[in-house]
Amino acid sequence: ASGGPAGADIGSQKDRVVTEEEWLQKWEMGNIGFHKEQGHPLLRKYLDVLLNGRSGLRIFFPLCGKAVEMKWLADMGHSVVGVEVSEQALKEFFAEHGLSYCEEPVPEISGAKKLQSTSGNISLYCCSIYDLSSSIVGKFDGVWDRGALVAVNPCDRQRYASLMTILMKKNSSYLLVTVSYDPNKHKGPPFYVPESEIKTLFGNHCEIKCLQKVDDFSDKHRQWGLDYFLEVLYILKFVA
Numbered sequence: 317a318s319g320g321p322a323g324a325d326i327g328s329q330k331d332r333v334v335t336e337e338e339w340l341q342k343w344e345m346g347n348i349g350f351h352k353e354q355g356h357p358l359l360r361k362y363l364d365v366l367l368n369g370r371s372g373l374r375i376f377f378p379l380c381g382k383a384v385e386m387k388w389l390a391d392m393g394h395s396v397v398g399v400e401v402s403e404q405a406l407k408e409f410f411a412e413h414g415l416s417y418c419e420e421p422v423p424e425i426s427g428a429k430k431l432q433s434t435s436g437n438i439s440l441y442c443c444s445i446y447d448l449s450s451s452i453v454g455k456f457d458g459v460w461d462r463g464a465l466v467a468v469n470p471c472d473r474q475r476y477a478s479l480m481t482i483l484m485k486k487n488s489s490y491l492l493v494t495v496s497y498d499p500n501k502h503k504g505p506p507f508y509v510p511e512s513e514i515k516t517l518f519g520n521h522c523e524i525k526c527l528q529k530v531d532d533f534s535d536k537h538r539q540w541g542l543d544y545f546l547e548v549l550y551i552l553k554f555v556a
């Protein structure tokens with residue numbers, strides 16, 4: 317995970333691109349090893365850090381897939397907004413939780429749809445995150461970013477971070493899960509995002525604290541050719 321001149325430590329991942337079409341195919345093929353049916357233990361553990369004593373928050377799930385944590389937070393009385401290119405993922409989310417929803421076009425974004433739970437507290441945009449703006453989705457009190465920044469093509473990270481910065485209210489909190497492994501041994505996604513890069517991407521607008529590093533190494537990672545795999549959790553506090 318180290319060595320080489322600054323900026324070179326993500327190895328050949330720097331130039332790797334996964335297209336939207338490839339993501340849609342992963343969903344069609346059921347090639348979704350990233351999905352966690354039981355939800356993410358780090359969100360359970362650090363929920364208080366995200367909420368910070370507040371209730372009725374607007375919480376954003378970038379690149380949401382069918383993350384079950386959206387249901388958890390909605391059930392706690394928060395209002396959840398997600399964005400995902402795969403309509404299949406979003407439909408599976410509602411179906412697997414037995415939630416009814418309605419669909420409407422998003423006038424500002426050609427081809428985009430919004431799928432909203434009938435109860436109104438879960439709104440999922442089916443489009444690219446890069447099509448969103450604060451005039452369309454508003455601003456957020458909190459973000460759960462797992463499988464999102466690490467799924468963004470490395471060449472798009474700055475664009476992604478700038479957009480996230482625009483979508484956050486002042487004093488909002490952003491829980492960010494990254495992964496750490498030897499990027500010369502696996503092409504990703506998920507992509508390795510070094511801590512130095514988190515600082516470059518968000519340091520001008522946020523206080524950044526690393527909350528925990530978790531050994532998440534499993535057989536899957538061994539098959540990828542890796543010999544270690546960590547999840548690294550950060551809390552970003554938007555100060556400006």
Ligand code: SAH
Nearest residue numbers: 339351379380381400401444445462463467
């Ligand atoms: N956060 C989810 C999904 C992680 S996989 C989880 O933790 O389970 C990354 C997801 O991002 C995929 O479902 C993929 O279809 C979606 N995606 C990729 N590029 C995207 C983009 N530009 N805009 C919106 N969604 C995108």
